[in-house]
Amino acid sequence: MRLFVCARSDMPKRWSKGGILMWKLRDIVVAAILSVVCGAIYLSWDLLTGIFAAAWSPIAYGLLNGLWWLAAGLVPYIIRRPGAAFFAEVVSAFCEFAFGSPYKWGAVISGLLQGAGAELGFAMGGWKKYNTAFMMLSGALAGVGNSVQYYFQYGGNKVAPDLFIGYVVTTMISGAFVGGLVPKWIGDALKRTGSLRNFELGKSGQAGR
Secondary structure, three states: OHHHHHHHHOHHHHOOOOOOOOOOHHHHHHHHHHHHHHHHHHHHHHHHHHHHHHHOOHHHHHOOHHHHHOHHHHHHHHHOOOOHHHHHHHHHHHHHHHOOOOOOHHHHHHHHHHHHHHHHHHHOOOOOOOOHHHHHHHHHHHHHHHHHHHHHHOOHHHOOHHHHHHHHHHHHHHHHHHHHHHHHHHHHHHHHOOOOOOOHHHHOOOOOO
16 A cells, blocks of 8 residues: 555656656657567467467466566566556557467457556556566566466366466466566666667666666
């Protein structure tokens, strides 16, 4: 609750012209480009995991899920704007669908739920905190969104309760590390090249602050 109150108290000031909540054209362009790239990665992961998915238990399969919200961590970590996680994940999911995902519209639903979960994580930090803890939190919450879809659309409500709970746990773990830490590492590596100097990550005094 304290985080929520703090996040709202300075909202008018931060929405002012030039504030951190204002998206710039370069933010939109880079977010879109990265989202398209991630959409292609998602499709590749769709096809690769589809080869052996039937042979894995739900608990084991959950460990593979975090890659499907790479964009929801990478884009907000770089541009640091409210809505970036949701925007990036939904655009990536639409691209995944358009590229021919075997999950069809299910891929788009995934983007909506996972993007919402990731966005919630950053919102809890008032869209100011992008350190390791909040990156992992955001990735884990995206895993909650994934688990909701698994329960209602992909048969999670038909497996044993312990298997479903195990799926949720491993999906959140995968989200925290693959969907949270990996985007942070990628962003920090790009920052060191100097290519992000015009973005919020590049302007920060220390990677991950």
